[in-house]
Amino acid sequence: MRSWGPFWLINHASADDMNPLQRRRLIERHRDSLNLHGYAPDALFWQSRGLQKVLFRVLADIGVSAGDSLLDVGCGFADLHSWLRGHDLSVDYTGIDLSPEILATGARMNPGLNLLCGELFDFAWPPRSFDWVVLSGTLNWNLHDDGGYARRVITRMFELCRQGVAFNMLDARKFSVTQLGDMQAYDPGSILEFCATLTPDCRCRSDYLPDDFTIYMRRA
């Protein structure tokens, strides 16, 4: 099954989709990792719960307020939803994730939460469907496409937001090729330059971890 959720949300295959082979690999990788670790940050390839929470804090700092609607791209177990609620920021949350197994675990832990299986281009939401569209760690895998998929995701995220977009990436200036292995890091300046083609109101934050950066994009 490709997607859970109302049938009208399901998009047909488009040129923006992730390469099918990469998609299968990512799904398998996360299934293996969930089998190994169970519900734990390690299953999502996070080093620690603390790291995951730092990233959530920085995403929320864009200005998420209680009652806003928010789409979480690559939501994992929907831990962001729990984190926001724990900080008096209950939002109208939608999470999507490629991995059916990760998502099913998240759904068991968060009954009734709107969790949909798939990638961004599987869903035909109209423009400006959510106040905020956020992403944490989802673009860290190397898809061997020179960042093309990441740029398409950023573009679509911005199209879907009413207020803004926040996403994080690994900082290419802080990693060697060997350290990265299967992971993908990006040059913050190049990503910011790309984002500026979508909105003049964008900024890069790199004051929270030594090897990561977060981009905030707002509707001007």
Ligand SMILES: C[S@@+](CC[C@H](N)C(=O)[O-])C[C@H]1O[C@@H](n2cnc3c(N)ncnc32)[C@H](O)[C@@H]1O
């Ligand atoms: C590092 S984990 C982070 C999960 C969650 N954002 C968090 O911080 O707890 C990345 C998640 O993104 C999912 N993922 C990877 N590529 C994706 C894509 N293109 N579209 C949707 N989900 C994706 C993976 O299955 C995984 O659950």
